Amino acid sequence: MVHARPEYRSGPGRWAGQALNVPLTMARRGLLWPWRPLRATRQLTALLHWGTTLAGGLAAAAARDPDRTALVDEKGELSYAELHDRTDRLAAGLVPDCRGRRLRVAVLCRNHRGLVESLIACSKRGAEVVLLGTGLGPGQLNGVMRELWADIVIADAEFADLLPRGGRRFTKVTAWADEDAPSGGGPTLEELIEATPAPALEPPPIQGRVVFLSSGTSGRPKGARRPPRPGFVPLTAMLARTPLRVGDRMLIEAPLFHAWGYSSLQLALAMRGTVVLGRRSDPERTLATIQERSCTTLVTVPIMLQRLLALPERTRAAYDTSSLRITAVSGSRLPGDLATAFMDAFSVELCNVYGSTEAGWVSIATAADLRAHPDTAGRPASGAEVAILDAEGRPVPRGATGRIYVAGSTRFEGYTGGVPVETRDGMLFMGDVGHLDHGGLLYVEGRADEMIVSGGENVFPAAAEDVIARLPQVREVAVTGVPDEEYGERLAAYIVMAPGARLDADTVRGHVRERLARYAVPRDVHFRPHLPRNAMGKVVPHRLHETAGA
Template sequence: MDALFIASTMARRGLLTPGNPVRVARQFASLGRWGFGLAGELRQAAARSPQRIAVIDDERQLTYAELLERSSRLAAALSVDAGDRVGLLCRNSARMLEALIGVATRGADAVLINTGLSAHQLEQIVESQGLAALIHDDEFTDRVATFPIRIGEKRVDELIESAPAGLATPPERPGRTIVLTSGTTGLPKGARRPTPGGFSPLCSVIDRIPLRAGERVMIAAPLFHTWGYAGMQIALALRATIVLRRRFEPAALVTTLAEHQVTALVAVPVMLQNLMDVSTAYRGLRVAAVSGSALPGGLATRFMDRYGEVLYNLYGSTEASWVSIATPADLREAPSTAGRPPHGTRVTIVDGQIHVSNGMLFEGYTGQDAATRTVVGTGDLGHLDDKGRLYVDGRVDDMIVSGGENIFPGEVEDLLAALPQVREVAVVGVPDDEWGQRLAAHLVLNPGERLDAEAVRDHVRRNLARFCVPRDVIFLDELPRNATGKVLKREL
């Protein structure tokens, strides 16, 4: 059954189209020799489509043959051993792809570091992850000045140009990728990503999100984030052209989409929210795939009204990879749903909490022994409706107890987010001498809108239980977010 599913999905997405027999043979030989990690995926793409543009960034563009040559030369020039950990502190660019694939080709483990971390946090990450070297963009030089083995942009280019030849032999140990957890509380932990064992993981996603071979894919989500990284993996497997920009700016993104005739966008939800503020819209997208945080109330419908029936929302986590995927049809019928589990994924609700089983569960945190997991809890509360659609009701650790009542702030957030005046909202628990805890609602209004605190309380009072009414209502210009768009509730 899996073989039939894989074959039919690959055929529908253009991966089984006839081609030059020699190139096709080299393509599958590359996967057989190098596996389905980054080094193997790049090599299969370069073998089949060497002159196709692989990546376009702010400065240049590279074909698949050129990206393979440069990443292989960097692998040969890096002074690290297989199994060493190499940190990457980079924004989205062709140079980051070269570094990431070069490290994997060497057999070292790439540690993807959030560009929003402070110098102190970076020092902690360097120590906790035991980094042997750090590759970084020049803008972060001051933050990493104390680390002895750091490789800036100019040095990366020098290493590539000075290498006599590229590394052409697979390492004894395949390089892995370590993604840091979001770090909204405490020091981020490193989660070891598994290497796909075949075509099944790719097909599970592209069966539900209809990305095609040769697509032009704008990856706006940070590549250090699980979703941005996944988008890159999928794009390499599809021999796509990856379009990157170092920084996200809504109006510039719309211009870039049009300039390069992009057909698919990989983003996080807050980016879509910002795109709605741009006066012009690009109607050439077939797919706008988002993940990383919940879609704010009403955003799915508003976005599709403007951009077409192109929105796909993947719910997952660093540890679980994917859990469910909502299609445009799902989001039209039930805008707050997280969708349905894709092929090969099983979701269960145990004591109100979401648990998932699939073929890409993480292998454990760094500092722990690798383990084969069959089920992972996401840390979220949820439920399934009678059509098998999943809904995320909030984080387990977000629950507060006020006067003996259990309250989940997510329910209040969803209610307030649906108000036409509200752009975004975050509800948190704060200490209370009388009740133990109470709710505080933080709202950002749409430009030109007005709303007062008592109107907010009245709206909650009319629709939810009395203990859900926020005592504190605070209006802000913006909510504090990390580099992946998640709200930093600890700062509220």
């Protein structure tokens, strides 16, 4: 059957050329290089046996390069062989052999080996993993746990007091406890690993699943189930647009409980790379880690780029970051000229990945794309199609703003609570508005629910954000809508100034007025010491309003 792609859809498509693109891209990047044919055979056998799950990625890498360093964190290094053995033991000691019922495991951890080992062990047993964000408040966490009650809860000791104390019983396991801090209760992951003999594991009869939570910036987080076997299309989509190589040393600062961090872990295992993790993110610590571990790739979020650039030049110059070739960001828009400023300061190739938990990787902007158009989200990724539609589902002309719809190979399996999903012609609504230019580049202008109507005009706050972000005195900025008696709604800007800078509200409004329409000028300008953000670096809008007068 031939599938014709409607003209209003942009992208390489879900079918055309993929069968050929996958092996060609993998061969170019060294994944199919036939050195050591015996090990290559073992690698392929392991992958065929376990599939393209986290367990399969690790098993294949351990078969090919058992002595290569797989993971580095505060406790030291683990080789691929060691990580494979430890997760076998943890799988046998943590999760009973699931035959007929899929167990659910909730995980509440920062980035460290315990989180990685828990994810892989659950993959080896076919459990359903619910990834809980470390920034969830007690009310949000209790709400999620009431809906998605787990048989086993793995948590860092620092979060033990947040766990529910009533309701159904669950087994508690401590992932990480500082030496001077009490355990979070129950056995530790290390105790389970040490107490369990090495088993001979087989792929589980029941497929595991992963449940990611939405950011929750505008309400209660929603659980979104993702298929456990992503296949090769997401891998080749990234390899086709970025200069990643087999064996890269990847500092993953994006939280692993978020789809961006989790997908980067999958990518690193598939590339037989070294995953470098830290429990807490700090810009100067990031530079020190790049120097100490000779990291070639930094996986992070846009706010970290801003914080790295905000460091004094003498501080940045004190660290040797010449090993760093690639920085990949996702999770929120790149404001103003952040992309070019970062590439100029650090001499790296910056890649901007646009996607979501529900749709996977939608588009990728290369360094060349960002040099020419710093605000672009790039071109549709391999396996993805993008359409810009109006509110009635009709395609809009190129260059016109509309709602972003996506079709791809990694679409999620639905929300856990039965929340409806908006689709058109088999395409998923991203919740964003934007446009495609005549060259096929995608631009994301903001969330559809962030648009305000001020004096009868539709206004997207992101345009004002970008203009204000280009002021040299501004370190961070967020613009949002607030109620207005006369106009219905108006824009309010919340600004964090660069150290030592001076700026006033009239200068900000005048700067915007010279570049945008009158109705896009923020009438309220607040100067803040910081902006409220979640663990992914996204601004939490309702907390902006709560603290406006502080």
